[in-house]
Amino acid sequence: MKIKAELTRLLPRNGWIGFGVAALVFFLVPILNSVTPAGSPLHVPDYLVALLGKFLCFAIVAVAMDLLWGYTGVLSLGHGVFFALGGYCMGMYLMLSIGEAGVYRSKLPDFMVFLDWKELPWFWKPFDNFGFAMVAALLVPGLLAYVFGFLAFRSRIRGVYFSIITQAFTYALMLLFFRNETGVGGNNGLTNFKSLYGYALAESSTKLGLYTLSAVGLMVVFLLCRFIVVSKAGRVLCAIRDEESRSRFAGYNPTSYKLFVYTFSAVICGLAGALYVPQVGIINPSEFQPSSSIEMAIWVAVGGRGSLLGGVLGAFVVNGAKSWFTVALPEAWLYILGVLFIAVTLFFPGGLASLLTRKKAAT
């Protein structure tokens, strides 16, 4: 009984039904891909699985962004940093696991041979351990977010000023990662991965496995964020968003709450980045581009701020549209994105999620 009460606290009945349906759809994709023959109408082609796997990673990011922006009112336009850092940690592991199968048949990663480096830099060494690399993919973004967030929040940098600083932050890191001297592949980044933990990345079973992991990751992250949102801490976050000084005088320290959410969301973005890189096979400094961080905010805006579901919807819809338009009308995509963002903000502030909940309330 107690467990049941806890579960209904976490998600209402309808929410659990929706969650179950979503889980079913997520898991049906790899099953249909591998069981049905290529010609059947139910068959999910490989390229679609790969695409959806990417979207799942973006959806994880969007949930984290929504927790930070929608619930806490902190708009970070630099979360691409944490996504990319998680990706780089995974990428470094994947680079080292290539071994001597690279173009130059050297133990060193190809780009180091190309740059005429004789030895692996010290910070690369522990990354041949899978466990270390995974922990680093979560902790490196977390730690950086903690330090950056501490400095920003204790100085009470808020609103648009915070957003601008995070833009500068991601731009600075982009410049850093573009340099060959930084030691992570310069502007080419890390690529030509062969295997992950012994599984060949070219195998379709590995691809389906990574897709499934991303789906599980999204569902776990969603429930985790949901747990935060329905707790008293979640109500404190909204209180800080709506009336920060009142929350201060009510005895809450907004700095530590914001820092917690900022760091937590960075760790989740690191996870998403680590899941993303083996699926797309490359990580390079373009992930640090200010525009990619802004896109993350647009997913949330389109999907609907302040409802975690909105983040998931927005990530799928915007990226789905992007995939379609960049093929059909490549020049128009950025304009469409801009118009979409402005239109949603002006006419549709609740986003897609509000459409769904309104419909639910009507029936």
Place this chain on the structure above:
Amino acid sequence: MSTDTLVSDSMPTDEAPPESGKVESEPKPSASGKSRRLSLLPKPRKIEQDRVDALTSGRKALLCVDNVSVAFDGFKAITELTLILDEGELRCIIGPNGAGKTTLQDIITGKTKPDSGSVFLVGDNTDLTSLAEYEIAERGICRKFQRPTVFQGHTVFENLELALPGKKGVFASLFARLSKLQHERIDEVLETIGLADQKYAAAGLLSHGQKQWLEIGMLLAQDPRVLLVDEPVAGMTHQETEKTAELLSSLAGKRTVVVVEHDMEFVRSIARTVTVLHEGRILAEGSMDAVQANPKVIEVYLGGAPDA
């Protein structure tokens, strides 16, 4: 200055006038100091017991503002102001615009740091000017803003829930559950402020007066020792004003209530002691009648209308 004072580099030089509260550095008391401070504020300072005794001898004092001055870009908002509030007192602070009423509250609640002087609770004796806002709130000093500030998106019930005393850290809040006792406490407060019927209404949908009461209720839920209330009846209807006067009067005795107000009628209806501020200094202090008869007060504030 003699050479031996220069040698003792860590000691503060005793050049300040003897009236100013002497403060010394000391680690935070363990009772409320267990939680890690997430700020770069200096260490909390302690007020010397001698100073406390000198200020509060012979009365049941609770909150002392000791010789505080603050200037903004040369404009002296508060000048050498000393104010002592007794336990359970209902004090009204009046004064014309720019007298420093709001600045005084800002200093007590930690929003503004004074240039000199100290503020402390008798018994706690920590200099509140060395603490962050939430630390001062933890010590039981609560503030009601002029504009009603409630958490608009939350229900009345949730507003009060967030105001309840207890551990307010992130991880405590993540796993916090309301106990039966806390539920009763919220219902009790709802009864006091007369919003029991609106328990699950969104706070943003309440009327102006109801928001003011809700905010007072939030302060009550915090179980404060000192309640600072800034212009509680501004913009209220006559009935709402009466109800607010009743509410505030019923609170005095149990807690120290400080009301900053413009509305003379209202002040007369609730006040026992009135402090008149003018240009950052205390001009007069006493009963409403005595204050209104004071020629200095008539000159600067009441504009020659003692029977207003």
